[in-house]
Amino acid sequence: MRVRITVDREQAILAGNEQHGQVTVNLPVADLSPAQRATLVATPQSTHDVAALDSVLDIPMEVRKTCPPPKTGAPDPIAWLDWRAEATQAAAALRAQQERDQSQDFFNYLAWARELPVERFIRPDSGLFSTRIVELPSNDAHQWRRFGSEQIKHLEESLSDKLAAARVQLAAEKERIEAARRQSAAEEEQRKQERVAQLGRWVQDHMSSNDKGRWEDGFLPEDEILESMACHLFQSLDRFERFALLDDSELEHLDACMEEGDIDHYTLPGEALTANQYSAFCAIRTAAAFDRGAGESAEVQPFRHIWECDECDAKTERLTARVQITAGMITLNREYSLPAQ
Numbered sequence: 230m231r232v233r234i235t236v237d238r239e240q241a242i243l244a245g246n247e248q249h250g251q252v253t254v255n256l257p258v259a260d261l262s263p264a265q266r267a268t269l270v271a272t273p274q275s276t277h278d279v280a281a282l283d284s285v286l287d288i289p290m291e292v293r294k295t296c297p298p299p300k301t302g303a304p305d306p307i308a309w310l311d312w313r314a315e316a317t318q319a320a321a322a323l324r325a326q327q328e329r330d331q332s333q334d335f336f337n338y339l340a341w342a343r344e345l346p347v348e349r350f351i352r353p354d355s356g357l358f359s360t361r362i363v364e365l366p367s368n369d370a371h372q373w374r375r376f377g378s379e380q381i382k383h384l385e386e387s388l389s390d391k392l393a394a395a396r397v398q399l400a401a402e403k404e405r406i407e408a409a410r411r412q413s414a415a416e417e418e419q420r421k422q423e424r425v426a427q428l429g430r431w432v433q434d435h436m437s438s439n440d441k442g443r444w445e446d447g448f449l450p451e452d453e454i455l456e457s458m459a460c461h462l463f464q465s466l467d468r469f470e471r472f473a474l475l476d477d478s479e480l481e482h483l484d485a486c487m488e489e490g491d492i493d494h495y496t497l498p499g500e501a502l503t504a505n506q507y508s509a510f511c512a513i514r515t516a517a518a519f520d521r522g523a524g525e526s527a528e529v530q531p532f533r534h535i536w537e538c539d540e541c542d543a544k545t546e547r548l549t550a551r552v553q554i555t556a557g558m559i560t561l562n563r564e565y566s567l568p569a570q
Contacts, residue, residue, distance in 0.1 A: 232256045233275055234309045235283040237300035244302030253279055256306045265307075268314040282309035288320035295319065335380050338371045342388055350388075350395035363395045424558035428454050435461065459561045462554045465519045469512075472549045472564040475536060479545075486541030493539060499531025499548055505568045506531075506548060513550045513565050525556045531567065 233253050241249035258266065275281040283298065296316040299308040342365065349366040365373040365384060373384060385392065428451065432444045436457055443449035477492060502510060510531055517527040529552050536545040548567040553560060 230256050230258050230269070230280060231278065232269075232272075232280040232282050232306050232309075233284075234304060234306050235298070236304055237302065240300050240302035242302075246303055248304070251283065252304050254304045254306055256280075256310075261310070264314060265310050268310055268317070271317070272313065282306060282313060286313065286316050286320070288316050289323055292316055292320045292323060331376065331380075335376060335384075338373060338376075339384060339387055341371050342366055342384070342391070345391070347391060347394045347398055350391050351399050361399065363392055363399055365392075420558060427557045427559060431458055455559070455561060458556070458559060459563065462525070462556060462561060463552065463563050465516045466513065466552065466563070466565065469516070469565040472534075472547070472566045474534070475545065475547070480536050480538065480543070481545045482538055482541050482543045486538060486543065491539050493537045495535055497533045497535065499533050499567075502531060502548075503568070503570055505570060509567050510550050513552065517552045517554065522556075525554065527555075528553045532564070 231253055232255075233251055235251050236246070236249040238249040241247075256269075258269070261269065269280060272280045272282055273284050275284070288296075293316075296312065296319050299305065299312050301308055345366055350363055352362050352364050365381075365388065367373055373381060376384070429444065431454060432441055432449065436444075436454070440449055440453070440457075444454075474494070480492060510529070514527075514529040517529050521527060529550055532549050532551050534547045534549060537543070548569070549564040550567055551562060551564045553562050555561075
């Protein structure tokens, strides 16, 4: 019977043979053992009814490494025939062992999952509720995804009580979250309504007839109402100098600077005050707390305003007292200058 094999080039040269690569030779079938004949029967046929003993075998990579094809320096169909038989048997043994291992893994997984609390059957998935789902649990040692579809189906049936309890728990959790969201939205809407009502009362009690008309018709900007409220709430601080941000012309630069760089402005909490600065700060704090009505509160904090030129790294600083007054649903802020020293 004609068979195709491969003669290794290097081995052929070392053996002094001219012929190498794929070659076709005759193989006496009568001289083969029953096992070898069975291997030959399973060998795929190439063109012209030639058995391709050197064709690629469908075997795992582990077997390819432990049972490499023969490298012969002369045509040796028996070596190739024996290789196919050995590699096929090794692959069958490996698959059988893998099936036994997977079967044991399956029972180990089932026993492990049975002991888990229901919460483990709910996947958090980055903590986003919208993507949380009920599924079989897993960890580094127990991975259900490596099982076949039938085994997974068996797991789901065997753990159906846990999965059902997890679905109930997830639905209840979803309802709690939705209820909390509804409550939060309702509270936010209530705060908005109270704020609008407070603004409306202020317009009616403190602003002009023109303002009242614009309010009723929806034409009065909120900023005008807040400014009116601020003038009243910060009235006790009128004797103090209001702070205003510096413009570019007021910023200090080093002599070599062309003053063409960008100016970075940022604020930091005031952590140290001189005696004069502290006296001014206390005066502002006392005035801010003066004659506060019911539902009103004042908080005063020192702040540093810093401007930096990215061209020359020059820095300009101003110290302020930031006054925050809360009246009902309205919170307003103003800043007052503190002495430079």
